[in-house]
Amino acid sequence: MINKRAGSVAAIFAASALLLGGCAANETGATDGGTTDDSSSLTGTLVGAGASSQQSAQEAWVAAFQGTNPEVTVEYDPSGSGAGRDTFIAGGAAFAGSDRAFNDEEVAAGEFGACVPEAGIVEIPAYVSPIAVIFNLEGVDSLNLDAATIAGIFAGTITNWNDEAIASQNEDAELPDLAITPVHRADDSGTTENFTGYLFEAAGEVWTEEPDGVWPFESGEAAQGTSGVVDAVTNGTGTIGYADASRAGDLGTVAVKVGEEYVPFSPEAAAAIVDASAFVEGRGEGDLAIELDRATDASGVYPVVLVSYLIACVEYQEAADAELVKAYFEYIISEEGQQAAAEAAGSAPISDQLRERATAAVELIS
Incomplete structure (x- = not known):
């Protein structure tokens, strides 16, 4: 590498x-x-x-x-x-x-x-x-998404915010007919390696690329460092990215499906998987x-x-x-x-x- x-x-x-x-x-x-x-x-x-x-x-x-x-x-x-x-x-x-x-x-x-x-x-x-999946979508503060849907968005196979894969998990959300712009790190990043590690382990049927600190696709928007990703998502429309949760700020965030529940990020839930x-x-x-066991279905993780x-x-x-x-x-x-x-x-x-x-x-x- x-x-x-x-x-x-x-x-x-x-x-x-x-x-x-x-x-x-x-x-x-x-x-x-x-x-x-x-x-x-x-x-x-x-x-x-x-x-x-x-x-x-x-x-x-x-x-x-x-x-x-x-x-x-x-x-x-x-x-x-x-x-x-x-x-x-x-x-x-x-x-x-x-x-x-x-x-x-x-x-x-x-x-x-x-x-x-x-x-x-x-x-x-x-x-x-926790790594937060952050997005900027007017009128929407939070979304529920499973691993396969997150993987599809960042792999470029799910391209619109009102796609059925997103809508079916968020029946109460008003999702616009708007293109999704995924934002990823431009630099060799441990955050990227951790994020792609999750996608590979939890949604391997969709995300087939091995975990790596270098983003594997040319599609989407690239930004330098954590600050660059946060800025690009904040200043864009219909954007989605990933960043250390401490930098999520007022952006929309995703609750990730684990087992039969959707789990929002929190320090406690992150610590649970480490131990x-x-x-x-x-x-x-x-x-x-x-x-790390990223494919776990343990409750509250x-x-x-x-x-x-x-x-x-x-x-x-x-x-x-x-x-x-x-x-x-x-x-x-x-x-x-x-x-x-x-x-x-x-x-x-x-x-x-x-x-x-x-x-x-x-x-x-x-």
Whole structure:
């Protein structure tokens, strides 16, 4: 998949500024997530890059962490999951945020620039959020759709809002005779990979493309990043897209059919599927990649979910990087850090069971 990633590492390095580099660089007073601690011995700059889905959470984490560690600057560039993984591989960031874990082939290659060769990586599912199917249709605030209908819309086989497949599930909705404009990510995106993973597993008879971070069709409208998709859906007519639920705003949203019920997105419903899923087998001690069961028919579960990872080295070439990453990750997975993300982004705090595994993983960083 590396050869399919949008953008180049060189373009990433040439970016004029990191979005969050200064958003809280000078916040040394009290914050919602912590208070000033002048006794903190941490100092330096910590650079991360990756998933735009984490943007709101990262803003909250950065502000709180810098509030308790006033001599530390955390810079996080929400350039997208694929770009973040590329940057981490190239050694341009000490950690990455990604809406998918590295796959087996990438892990086996062991090519991570900031890490001691073959030392391995830590991957922690620290940000759990539903992916909202968002739309802009005048007079309609919500819709009920099953997986096959969602797949047909995004595959381009269902092209009009008053199609019987949509109307039969929404008898009370006034659906116009209007063309549907599906909007997808233009960049290599973990959100796309999670979304297409749901379509492939839950509606494989309609969606035959393997899950991938790169959108498989040329039809529809492409937009860069989460913000681009939200803007395109908001500013269009008859548009539909997918985005981290924290960015849904006032757009219409879809309740997804699971079993015999339609389940709207919520942090609780998203968390339910994560705790019911297994870890990927054959990974290192600190690699907590999860194999999600997206075809479940369990009651109250929302299967269109994004599990976004924090990725770091088990062993860094620079001790300063290890110290800062370890401290930052410890804060993020703490109850305080998870609550800060929930308040800022509507994400689902990880369970105590997952926190125990994540804490052990972070302890490996050196």
